[in-house]
Amino acid sequence: MKKKKSDMIMGYSYILPSLILICIFAIIPIFMNIYYSFTQYNILTPPQWIGLDNYKRLFSDPYISSSLKNTIIFTLVTVPVQSIISLVIAAVLAAQFKNKLGEAIRSALFIPVIASAVLVGTIFSLFLEPSGLFNSALNALHIDSVNWLGNGKTAMFSVIMATIWKNVGYFLVIFYAGILDIPTSFYEAAEVDGASALQKFVHITVPSLSHVIYLVITLGTIWSFQVFDMVYTMTNGGPGMSTVTLVLTIYNSAFKGFSMGYAAAIALLMFALVLIVQRLEAKLFDKEEK
Amino acid sequence: MKKDNVILRKFVAAVLVISAIAAVFPFIYMVLISLTQKDTLNFDFNFATMSLVNYERVINNFHLLTNLKNSIIVTTSACIINALFSSMAAYAFAKKDFPFRKQIFAVFIATLVIPGQVTMIPVFVIMRGLGLMNTYPALILPIVNAFGVFLVRQFMVSVPDDLLDAARIDGCGENRIFFTVVLPLVQPVLVSLTIFTFISSWNDFLWPLVIASKPAIKTLTLAIASLKGSYSTNYGLVMAGSTFTFIVPFLLYVFLQKQFVEGIALSGIKG
Numbered sequence: 227m228k229k230k231k232s233d234m235i236m237g238y239s240y241i242l243p244s245l246i247l248i249c250i251f252a253i254i255p256i257f258m259n260i261y262y263s264f265t266q267y268n269i270l271t272p273p274q275w276i277g278l279d280n281y282k283r284l285f286s287d288p289y290i291s292s293s294l295k296n297t298i299i300f301t302l303v304t305v306p307v308q309s310i311i312s313l314v315i316a317a318v319l320a321a322q323f324k325n326k327l328g329e330a331i332r333s334a335l336f337i338p339v340i341a342s343a344v345l346v347g348t349i350f351s352l353f354l355e356p357s358g359l360f361n362s363a364l365n366a367l368h369i370d371s372v373n374w375l376g377n378g379k380t381a382m383f384s385v386i387m388a389t390i391w392k393n394v395g396y397f398l399v400i401f402y403a404g405i406l407d408i409p410t411s412f413y414e415a416a417e418v419d420g421a422s423a424l425q426k427f428v429h430i431t432v433p434s435l436s437h438v439i440y441l442v443i444t445l446g447t448i449w450s451f452q453v454f455d456m457v458y459t460m461t462n463g464g465p466g467m468s469t470v471t472l473v474l475t476i477y478n479s480a481f482k483g484f485s486m487g488y489a490a491a492i493a494l495l496m497f498a499l500v501l502i503v504q505r506l507e508a509k510l511f512d513k514e515e516k
Numbered sequence: 517m518k519k520d521n522v523i524l525r526k527f528v529a530a531v532l533v534i535s536a537i538a539a540v541f542p543f544i545y546m547v548l549i550s551l552t553q554k555d556t557l558n559f560d561f562n563f564a565t566m567s568l569v570n571y572e573r574v575i576n577n578f579h580l581l582t583n584l585k586n587s588i589i590v591t592t593s594a595c596i597i598n599a600l601f602s603s604m605a606a607y608a609f610a611k612k613d614f615p616f617r618k619q620i621f622a623v624f625i626a627t628l629v630i631p632g633q634v635t636m637i638p639v640f641v642i643m644r645g646l647g648l649m650n651t652y653p654a655l656i657l658p659i660v661n662a663f664g665v666f667l668v669r670q671f672m673v674s675v676p677d678d679l680l681d682a683a684r685i686d687g688c689g690e691n692r693i694f695f696t697v698v699l700p701l702v703q704p705v706l707v708s709l710t711i712f713t714f715i716s717s718w719n720d721f722l723w724p725l726v727i728a729s730k731p732a733i734k735t736l737t738l739a740i741a742s743l744k745g746s747y748s749t750n751y752g753l754v755m756a757g758s759t760f761t762f763i764v765p766f767l768l769y770v771f772l773q774k775q776f777v778e779g780i781a782l783s784g785i786k787g
Contacts, residue, residue, distance in 0.1 A: 236690050237614035244605040247660045252627040255638035262637060269641065315535065318528055333773060334536035337543065339780060340765045342719030342737050348744045348758050349542045352751060358557045395539065399781045452631055455721045459741055473633050480637050481726055493634045500631060
């Protein structure tokens, strides 16, 4: 009885610091955000209830349709490409290069992961300048210069490229650890049957990794939906609206336009989309596993 | 057949080496440009004229040392607070029995799906209401989240109860058990959590951008973005600033490589 009571006091006092912070920074804000989304709020005067007006505005705002379109394109390209590149490199490293060379390659590919997206965006902006390295390389091949970040068609491609470059090392580490967990007996049995490296990859590595692939795709999707730093640094949404994303529009509406209520509605839209896509991905992978 | 394999293997090795170079080259180029006064971006480097003058300028004229100090204060505090609070809560959830334990833990876990951008506006309003804009606590405290609790708890569960009971019989107080018996046992996961917190805090951008508008409180990552914004054509200067922000994370990575990779990989659990 005495132990129970002391357990209770100690239990509560030990969770208290985290609980307070999580209440202040996650639980209360989510409800505040829902409330703000039904108000007009410029932060200086108290929020005014305007019902569904913010949500109605979402449907007619060209920034929202562009943000949605761009965020979806960004996700649809970034997630598969970064997942496949990192999976293939991880598989090759684990199968053929469990040596010093492989170790050095893994160390090198991880360096972009520890750099901030702002840093990566800054370096890539320089490369992609009209007179930057990419164009010098193209000119050397007798191809005309491209205004990478100044052209609506190539700006999004440039941001995607920089993002993939930064992320590959991260997912590589996750895949590599996953592959090392696959029992070697699987591969030995396949070798006895005379399977080629490609067959082993398709029939053993990929199926055994299905939970890791799910993790990588889900995480990649969440990150992609939240893309901000890279876009802010490289293009700030431009040229025109060709690279505006959902989070950039939330930021601009809230902290440039001081439409906090409207920004809160966009934030909830983004949250809903993230949850829906996560559900869909979970469904998809459940089916495959069965 | 055998010969084909050898050629193929060499080819694959070459592709891998090229991708490793592609990962490292931009950083090398960053450092090289930072040592020059170039106004065109190419491969012509005259090593004889290289100098640290851009670093001098960027440090003297742009308060980068203040930014460095801010980044160090914010990141260190975030790491300590996150590790301490997370392991305290994790210990309680794993080893103590109290009413609503399961429910509270479920709420903690549920908050993990909330993206930071969704809580950003209300947290900004709260911070403003508390008069904490442009202060360290505003930069530090929102870093704490349920992920650390979730992560450390998984390791706490495997701490044997017998060991804790033995310590109790020896007359150890509960707080002492936590600090001298439990924490050392879960040290590896605390290292991972700390590295993860370090990287997310050091590289954090959107939240500092919102809450820290005064130059005196800006972090390094924030400072680089504004440097790039206003001096984008002064390549040497911008690259010197960029290199400067990367020194601390890079050195830590070099010395703690294994822990870094594990720490970052652990964050994968968050999905």
